[in-house]
Amino acid sequence: MVSLPQGFQNSRKLYKSFRVDPTRYRPSSEALWRRVKKGEYLPEINPFVDLTNFLSLKFQIPYGLYDVDKLNGNIELIKGCEGMWYEGIRKDKVSLHGKIVLSDESGPFGNPSSDSLRASASDNSENILLIIFFYPGEEKSKFILDSTANIYKKYFKISEISSYLV
Numbered sequence: 001m002v003s004l005p006q007g008f009q010n011s012r013k014l015y016k017s018f019r020v021d022p023t024r025y026r027p028s029s030e031a032l033w034r035r036v037k038k039g040e041y042l043p044e045i046n047p048f049v050d051l052t053n054f055l056s057l058k059f060q061i062p063y064g065l066y067d068v069d070k071l072n073g074n075i076e077l078i079k080g081c082e083g084m085w086y087e088g089i090r091k092d093k094v095s096l097h098g099k100i101v102l103s104d105e106s107g108p109f110g111n112p113s114s115d116s117l118r119a120s121a122s123d124n125s126e127n128i129l130l131i132i133f134f135y136p137g138e139e140k141s142k143f144i145l146d147s148t149a150n151i152y153k154k155y156f157k158i159s160e161i162s163s164y165l166v
Helices: 006-017 028-037 047-059 141-155
Strands: 063-067 076-079 085-087 093-095 100-104 107-110 128-132
Touching: 006 028, 028 047, 047 063, 047 141, 063 107, 085 107, 128 141
Parallel strands: none
Antiparallel strands: 063 128, 076 100, 085 093, 100 107
């Protein structure tokens, strides 16, 4: 049995608050950590994704990274219903039934376990949406949010950055 660092517990609490089993559907940060712990390398995707994966491991919290130009209208956080799915990145269908889901007017596009191919960020992405999936009341959320913004500003030429805690 693998002993998890304490930081992953808040992500597990977030999953449990949605009645999602975090041992069956792992938060992306935990899945990344388990790969590294087993000695598996993380593939280089593109600078945005690579830095986001690093931050997810550093802060032990799931991040979602999306190309804003591939999204439509308002974004909401919902609980996935039966029959809801999307094509995942390097995966076939990702079932979203009962899971935490980000959705826009075109449908679901992300969750803290696995993002969709439709909204994925690429080397050509110019407008990025980065979502950090905090458990409500996470005491380090402001620190993590500010640190993430500062690290992105340091490594990327960013004309505008906005950050919000909701």
